[in-house]
Amino acid sequence: MSIVVTGATGHLGRHVVEQLLExxxxxxxxxxxxxxxxxxxxxxxxxxLAVADYNAPETFDGLFAxxxxxxxxxGNEFDKGRVQQxxxxxxxxxxxxxxxxxxxxxxxxxxxxxxxxxxxTEEALLASGLPYTLLRNSWYHENYTxxxxxxxxxxxxxxxAGDGRVxxxxxxxxxxxxxxxxxxEGHENRTYELGGxxxxxxxxxxxxxxxxxxxxxVYNAVSVETFADILTGAGLPGPLATIMAGVDASVxxxxxxxxxxxxxxxxxxxxxxxxEAVTAALKG
Numbered sequence: 157m158s159i160v161v162t163g164a165t166g167h168l169g170r171h172v173v174e175q176l177l178e179x180x181x182x183x184x185x186x187x188x189x190x191x192x193x194x195x196x197x198x199x200x201x202x203x204x205l206a207v208a209d210y211n212a213p214e215t216f217d218g219l220f221a222x223x224x225x226x227x228x229x230x231g232n233e234f235d236k237g238r239v240q241q242x243x244x245x246x247x248x249x250x251x252x253x254x255x256x257x258x259x260x261x262x263x264x265x266x267x268x269x270x271x272x273x274x275x276x277t278e279e280a281l282l283a284s285g286l287p288y289t290l291l292r293n294s295w296y297h298e299n300y301t302x303x304x305x306x307x308x309x310x311x312x313x314x315x316x317a318g319d320g321r322v323x324x325x326x327x328x329x330x331x332x333x334x335x336x337x338x339x340x341e342g343h344e345n346r347t348y349e350l351g352g353x354x355x356x357x358x359x360x361x362x363x364x365x366x367x368x369x370x371x372x373x374v375y376n377a378v379s380v381e382t383f384a385d386i387l388t389g390a391g392l393p394g395p396l397a398t399i400m401a402g403v404d405a406s407v408x409x410x411x412x413x414x415x416x417x418x419x420x421x422x423x424x425x426x427x428x429x430x431x432e433a434v435t436a437a438l439k440g
Contacts, residue, residue: 157255158204159338160186160220162245163229165194167298168260171331172227172338173198179339188219210241213248220252225338228259230274234396238273243280250284256344257281258289258337260330263349263414268406270399287344289337294351294414295324295403297433300361304437306390308369312376313362316383320358320407323351323414326428333422351414352427364431368438380405 159176163169164187176185182202189195190209199205208215210231220226228245231238242259249257259281262274274292281288307313333350337343362375378386380401387397406412420427 157223157225158184158186158221160188160206160224160226160254161229162188162208162210162227163231164198165189165191166229166232168327168331169229171328172229172334173203175328175331175335176338177201177203179335186219186224210244211236213244216244216248218252220249220254222253222255224249224252224254225256226254226258227334227338228257230260230277234273234399235393239276239280242273242277246277246281246284246286250286255287256289256338257284257286258291258334258343260334261290261292263292263294263351263412264347265349265411265414266403266406267409267411268399268402270403289343289345290347291330291334291337292347292349293330294349295322295412296327296330297324297352297428297430298327298437299324301430301433301437304365307365307373308371311372312374313358313365314376314378314383314386315358315407316378316380316401316404317358317407318377320404320410320412321355322357322407322412323353323355324412324430325350325352325419326433329419329423329427333419336422336424348418348422349414349416350419350422351412351416352430353417353420354427354429355413355415356430361430364434368431368434 161172186204187198188206188208206219226249231241262271359375362373365373384397384401
């Protein structure tokens, strides 16, 4: 039985493979990648590589085997029909008779357009009859902390989220939850609502940045339309800018607050505080 991770060289996928290597022998892990060269470090440590592309269904033929546990990390090609891409993996997993297919989804409370592909993928997975686990990941700290340059330059956190709060956690926390499911028992046909232990607002985020940098950083709340224009101006394609601004509208409504406690329970420890992510980003 292999543990198979799709999107294994992406931000989340790398964390998952690294953490799997701490728990299971390397030869039990298969990293599904598009570019073998990007996974050379994994191969050197004994991880099996499978080259496949969501956009080429035939590349998944024979990739899975009966009894495998599969982590389907949602794609990030918003313009290429993500649901169809995900169905390629689901269909191949069903044909092989895998023991479990875990999918990284979005919080059940999220109504923003970003969630549409996730809901449709969940429906396809449930319809397949495969044993499944839905890992409904809330936002990542890194969605904010990896883009600090303009914030520090302008002395302002600019968002369209009003006084809304976010239950974010570190990518490594969500990876740990996936690893717990892939290496543990009793997770079949379960849905986990995953988010950080402490929800926070953007005024608090700006205050934390001020505290750690010694600079005055304010929170500048703007309209959804203005925020979409800012994102477009920063180089994001128009449709993606609209989707991301739509997430902020959901934040203002409280749709990214997750109070289930599922994440810290799954990983057996408290989730990483936002302040730690800020520290790490400023060091980086």
